[in-house]
Amino acid sequence: MTMQLDTTPRATRVPPEVARSWLLLSAARLDAVAVAGSSADAVVIDLEDAIDASRKEVERERVARFLESGGEAWVRVNDRTSAFWSGDVERLRGLPGLLGVVLAKTEEAAHVTETAERLGGSTPVVALIESALGIENAALIARAPGAFRLAFGSGDYRRDTGVANSEAALAYPRSRLVVASRVGGLPGPIDGPSVVDGAPIVTEQSRSAAALGLTGRLCLRETQVGIVNEVMAPSAEDVSWAAGFLGEFEEAGGVVRDGSDLPRLGRAEKILRLDRAFSAAG
Numbered sequence: 001m002t003m004q005l006d007t008t009p010r011a012t013r014v015p016p017e018v019a020r021s022w023l024l025l026s027a028a029r030l031d032a033v034a035v036a037g038s039s040a041d042a043v044v045i046d047l048e049d050a051i052d053a054s055r056k057e058v059e060r061e062r063v064a065r066f067l068e069s070g071g072e073a074w075v076r077v078n079d080r081t082s083a084f085w086s087g088d089v090e091r092l093r094g095l096p097g098l099l100g101v102v103l104a105k106t107e108e109a110a111h112v113t114e115t116a117e118r119l120g121g122s123t124p125v126v127a128l129i130e131s132a133l134g135i136e137n138a139a140l141i142a143r144a145p146g147a148f149r150l151a152f153g154s155g156d157y158r159r160d161t162g163v164a165n166s167e168a169a170l171a172y173p174r175s176r177l178v179v180a181s182r183v184g185g186l187p188g189p190i191d192g193p194s195v196v197d198g199a200p201i202v203t204e205q206s207r208s209a210a211a212l213g214l215t216g217r218l219c220l221r222e223t224q225v226g227i228v229n230e231v232m233a234p235s236a237e238d239v240s241w242a243a244g245f246l247g248e249f250e251e252a253g254g255v256v257r258d259g260s261d262l263p264r265l266g267r268a269e270k271i272l273r274l275d276r277a278f279s280a281a282g
Contacts, residue, residue: 014041014281016074016100016124017149017187018274020216020232021225024076024193026050027059030066035073040225041216041281044074047088048104056084060091067097074098076128079105080114089118100124102151107134109144116146124148126190130156135173142184150177150184151218154192165195167208178213188215195220199227206231233278234271242268242275 014020019041025034027047035043045066051059056078063075075092078084080103092098103115106127116125125146129138130153142150154170163169170192177189191209194202194217202224206217210232217228234242245268249261256262 012280014277016042018215018277020278021219021228022074022102022151022190022216023219023222023225024050025073027063028055030059030062032066032071034222035066035071038222038225039229040219040222041229042074042099044076044102044218046076047084048076048078053084057087060084060088064091064095067092067095070097072097072099074100074102074126076102076104077115079103080108080111081105085115086118089115093119093123098123100126100148102126102128104128105130105134105153105156106141107131108137109140109147112141112144112147121146126151128153129173129177131160132157135176138176138180139183142180142186144184147184147186149187149190149216150181151190151216152177152192152214155195157192167205171212174209174212174214188213190214190216190218193218193220194224197221197223202227203231229278234275238271239275242271246272 021040022042022044023038023040024044024046027045028051030045035045045063047056047060047063067073075098077088077092092101100123101115101119103111103125106112106129112125112127116123119125126149127141127147128151129135129141134141135157138150141147152174157173158165174191181187181189191214194205206228209217216232219225219228245264249265
């Protein structure tokens with residue numbers, strides 16, 4: 001199989017530790033131009049829920065050849081307890097275009113560590129937590145060797161627990177992932193996707209996730225990417241405040257004056273650091 005790749009250079013990639021939008025693309029509908037041309041901070045080719053069991057090996061090979069022939073992407077691999085996990089990690093190991101993996105249905109720290117080790121030890125592993133047990137073990141998973149970031153599989157979590165798809169019902173697991181990420185020294189976690197489309201809904205749900213401390217979101221369609229990128233980035237007002245505060249702080253000699261200076265200094269530096277990363281990516 002030969003794929004015609006889009007060789008047009010992409011803008012500077014947003015570092016994955018601060019990536020906001022994570023676009024899921026089914027391996028069965030893999031399109032090199034769509035991957036290269038996406039405005040998402042990270043593109044994730046899905047070998048798990050989007051692929052029927054009878055097609056897993058065929059689609060895995062399609063993805064591997066894409067990554068061998070100049071394509072670059074993250075890949076969502078099947079969960080550690082499935083019959084397809086071993087084949088996924090063995091075939092993907094060492095491929096030049098593999099940016100990292102998203103491990104489906106992570107429930108134990110060992111799932112992350114074993115995946116990282118089988119991939120060679122240097123491939124980033126985003127632990128996708130999708131069940132009550134995974135949420136309960138979130139802090140252990142975040143501390144697991146090989147863990148790069150946590151993500152929330154909100155759809156499977158709702159199926160596992162029976163909770164509603166509402167802000168109130170999902171606040172607890174989202175907050176657990178935020179706290180676990182901090183405990184594990186990881187970047188902020190990635191929220192589950194908006195299942196219902198439409199700019200108002202995607203915007204509202206993205207704002208809710210950001211308010212809880214999540215710093216990225218999974219996206220099911222390219223149309224959701226721009227909204228997530230905008231909501232999850234510092235606002236113009238935030239950037240203006242941060243630049244003004246740092247200017248005043250430096251003019252005052254960079255001396256801490258009261259107990260509010262250090263928290264504000266940290267917030268201002270983070271805002272400007274993110275703004276630079278996102279601006280460089282265009």
